[in-house]
Amino acid sequence: MVETKHLTCICCPMGCQISVDMEDGKVLKITGNTCKRGEIYAAKEVVSPTRVVTTTVKVDGGELPVVSVKTEKDIPKGKIFDVMSVVEEIHVKAPVAIGDVILPDVAGTGVNIVATKNIAKAG
Amino acid sequence: MYDVIIIGAGVTGCSIARELSRYKLRTLVLEKGEDVCTGTSKANSAIVHAGYDAVPGTLKAKLNRLGNEMMGEVADDLDVPFSRIGSFVVCLKNDDPKKLQALYERGLANGIKGLEIITDIDRLHEMEPNLSDDVVSALYAPTAGIICPFLLTIAMAENAYTNGVEFRFNEEVSSVSKEDDGSYVVRTAAGVYNTRTVVNAAGVYADAIHNMVSAKKLHITARKGEYCLLDHTAGGHVKHTIFVLPNEFGKGILVSPTIHGNLLLGPTAVDVDDKEATNTTGAGLTEVNTKCFRGVKNIPTREVITSFAGLRAHEDGDDFVIGEPEDAAGFFDAAGIESPGLTSAPAIGRTLAGEIAEKLKAVKNENFNGRRKGILDPKKLTLEERNELIRKNPAYGTIICRCESVTEGEIIDAITRPLGAKSLDGVKRRVRAGMGRCQGGFCSPRVMDLLKKYRNVPMTDITKSGGKSQIVFGYSKRSEEV
């Protein structure tokens, strides 16, 4: 039986309303997207959704108490809170630079946590 | 043993405290809030009334006139901004002009100077261009004024404190009892205090305090007044305080500039059972925003930056209750202090302090210094003076509150001076940081940092207004100890 899933594309702020026709877990047809990225997103979102997680990590001896970080690539949506509980425990020492790997392979995702802000040493 | 314990650090209690500090007396002020000026004194019309309103012969009439006369000197001594901008009571097309005349005559009976009924519409509109087109005449009272009720209360408290009065905060009085020797015991959760005399300046709770010692019971009703405060952009909409004549729809909503350049609309008047009910209501705010247009046109109500409600302490006898009850010598009431309580505060203070000093045969405090220097406002300096100040203290070169242009130096002063601010609201009432159009959106994290640093407490102890009003619950990262 063909089942149609409706979703809002999140690849860009356009927010295209995409319809995905599926049968037996397989994608038959994708409509409503206005670019290739939307098609790729929709195909993935209905089967294995992923997200980039952004949060903060405690900094010791920095001019700010926390540094913003992100998962370098998107991770499975179901792993968001696993990532959060790992990241919550980390400390880094200042200075920190954008792109610094704060934690490799977070929560078994194979994806690194990297800094997204420069934090100088306090003082 | 204290000579005097004052219950309540509102404008009345602080005025009495300051006046008592002119004498050699050991005085203690007990306040249930975390700061002075946290009850009725912080949420009212901020008006210094001329005094035509009260029934001749009442304490309200007498103390209003006296208080108004004293206010200029008090404000000057205490470095508190005050301006006699004058007020109008406007009479509209369908109003009864006899009522305006009656008000005028009442004013004369009360000894109010300068009153005038103006029927020349052109002159009225010249004096006040935004008066409603329905206005046909007005009672002009040039001695009416506007003042900052926070700064008046704070200044009185600071001045009392530097002249030797003790203050204890977060101490709610649970009982007052008379001892056999005629002295009193005042209890709070934190302590037991012996005193020769007690002053009851407990605002909406003054009946409860009074009734602890007197069989002649008082009954105070909390009368809620809701207000809207408009941004500086609307501050010049009227130049005087505009009242409308009371009619069948009630007392009417006043429209007034504030001493800090905002526009104030309010109050409503609704009796409430809960004496803590300082919440605004949908109906109240709607009333303010519609009825304000009776006397004044084109009010830019969309420039509203905040709304608030205050509770007036209305006593059943409809007058101030001042002095010793017959059956409780040494216990002095300052109860039922509703409008014109702010105006009357200096006079209530002087009257009661005089009575108490006489009772206690107190001698003058030779070291009393009635002058108090307010927090330096760099906006009043010239460019050169300001630069000199910043060179000496760079904190005056950093703006913390953008909307009201408040510098770090002023905020540090507010926190570190005698009886300094302990909370965001405390800072706000002293230097207006967070009082502007963004209502603390930008500056509150920075003011919190300064409170943390200069009070040397953890961030989780920083509150909006004391008690359980903490602002942050801890750190966002679990690895940090809270």
Next chain:
Amino acid sequence: MKNCDLVIIGGGPAGLAAAVSAYDAGIRDILILERDNCLGGILNQCIHNGFGLHTFKEELTGPEYADRFIRQVLERKIEYRLSTMVMDITPDKIVTAMNREDGMFQLKARAVILAMGCRERPRGALNIPGFRPAGIFSAGTAQRLINIEGYMPGREVVILGSGDIGLIMARRMTLEGAKVKVVAEIMPYSGGLKRNIVQCLDDFGIPLKLSHTLVDIRGKERVEGVTIAQVDEHMKPIPGTEEDYSCDTVLLSVGLLPENELSKCAGVALNPVTRGAFVNDRLETSIDGVFACGNVLHVHDLVDYVSEEAASAGRHAAEYITSGEKKSDSAVPVRAVDGVRYTVPTTVDPKLCDEMVTVRFRVGKVFKNSFISVYLDDERIQHRKKQIMAPGEMEQVILPKKTLLARDGLKEITVRIEEA
């Protein structure tokens, strides 16, 4: 008094991009005045990703996006002052500013770019009844507390308003362990971007209640709960629809207001719809040599558009400094009608404008399968179909100079939405 060719008020995304483009157009004597202690503005606290797709063709977080521009400013050695508050701008472009090191100082600028950004509408501006306890934050204040200062401002949260910052904070607080109970939006549609509704609410099962508002806030000291009610078409609460929520925190995401207090000092004419300056196609305000860009001009949805607009302001300010005010009598008004709330710019001068003029606007309600149309006087010259348009998202049309020039006696340009 010191002279300066170009003073830029604000070192956020708009100010940075304007500085870089003015520099690249040949201006060297530039000074950026920034009130915070670092460049980058509000992007520093917007740690979520999604920035820069248009500008850099990749998804960056706010601080990373800011850093790209900060580096360009540093590479060009453009002068800037941090922790410096501009106190006044006069109509003849004397800028008074203050900081700890220099005290109060004045600069005579040849051109000024206004790039002060915007602020959040506070609770007080909404007349929400109730108590005034601790725990009521504008979403941006909560964002700063969490992302910059590292504090948790609440545990159980109700959010009023579905602006983007509110949506972002719903997710952010959820990730940090808070329980976001509901997002209430008074309008029948969200004010935020679609992707944020999906990623910030749907992902975490946070309900969005459209046509709902706060009718009471309880708690004398700290927030203890709120009441939410459905509203009718006049946005008045419907009795009987009240629902109580217990919470310790209320976040407000109920709109952004351009911060134009300084613009008013300078005498700049403001558009009551955007609350930003009226500008021409060169982004010049009613005062010669005073330009505006970014959220101080009109609130944008995407920072990429801020950068683009600011670059244009920088270029035109440079042109003004080099060649003086361009005078012409050929400017025509741009009218916003039929669902278009406003346009930026509000006038276009076919003789003086760029080869392509970008006109940005927002619609007043949700439109589906409708057309964005541009008329030169009575003739429709553009008619572009859009599947969906919403007030939360900025739209634009591009007007070629040669099309405008080709029409003799052009009186007005009209942008309207035409429903299918």
